[in-house]
Amino acid sequence: NAGVMQNPRHLVRRRGQEARLRCSPMKGHSHVYWYRQLPEEGLKFMVYLQKENIIDESGMPKERFSAEFPKEGPSILRIQQVVRGDSAAYFCASSQNPGQPNYGYTFGSGTRLTVV
Amino acid sequence: SQKIEQNSEALNIQEGKTATLTCNYTNYSPAYLQWYRQDPGRGPVFLLLIRENEKEKRKERLKVTFDTTLKQSLFHITASQPADSATYLCALDGSTNAGKSTFGDGTTLTVKP
Numbered sequence: 428n429a430g431v432m433q434n435p436r437h438l439v440r441r442r443g444q445e446a447r448l449r450c451s452p453m454k455g456h457s458h459v460y461w462y463r464q465l466p467e468e469g470l471k472f473m474v475y476l477q478k479e480n481i482i483d484e485s486g487m488p489k490e491r492f493s494a495e496f497p498k499e500g501p502s503i504l505r506i507q508q509v510v511r512g513d514s515a516a517y518f519c520a521s522s523q524n525p526g527q528p529n530y531g532y533t534f535g536s537g538t539r540l541t542v543v
Numbered sequence: 544s545q546k547i548e549q550n551s552e553a554l555n556i557q558e559g560k561t562a563t564l565t566c567n568y569t570n571y572s573p574a575y576l577q578w579y580r581q582d583p584g585r586g587p588v589f590l591l592l593i594r595e596n597e598k599e600k601r602k603e604r605l606k607v608t609f610d611t612t613l614k615q616s617l618f619h620i621t622a623s624q625p626a627d628s629a630t631y632l633c634a635l636d637g638s639t640n641a642g643k644s645t646f647g648d649g650t651t652l653t654v655k656p
Binding site for chain 1: 577579584585586587588589590592632634642643644645646647648649
């Protein structure tokens, strides 16, 4: 039973390029969350999605960032025209139902984005 | 604004002792509080969850307390081992923010043999 799978593990992009981060939730989980962790800082919530729906995107920057969780396939976090400040670790988590968090959230190993 | 503080960025203790980590919060009424462990280069791993109406939770060598009056949670690791060395994160979830956890910056624990 694979956990939350994120790829790629490491991603290097030049300023102005696009970055696409993928997350496949744990089997049976239909809720996906994206968090960003800047160096020496804690995890910051970005967006919460269910299949085909964005539930809460209050943590997403207003520009250049978007997320989706299609009916088929992984969740995608997309960053357009990346800047150096986007360099961070991006973590995806999943759960069966946020209203029943007895087992917490299952996190992936993250994608480390470096913008050069 | 909501604020979570985990005291002392780093905590060093001797093997066999009890490690106590603190999580304080302000301007928040969490429905439950979670503790996670994070190793370098890895994602957080869930350890324990405690609800607002619970005082204490235990799991093997781990114990969590939750005082909503003091707005504080304590996380204890008894009989600590070098393998317990990691960064420990607390996270709050409000009942109205299901799915949106607010994390502290973490406390890095080092257990010396």
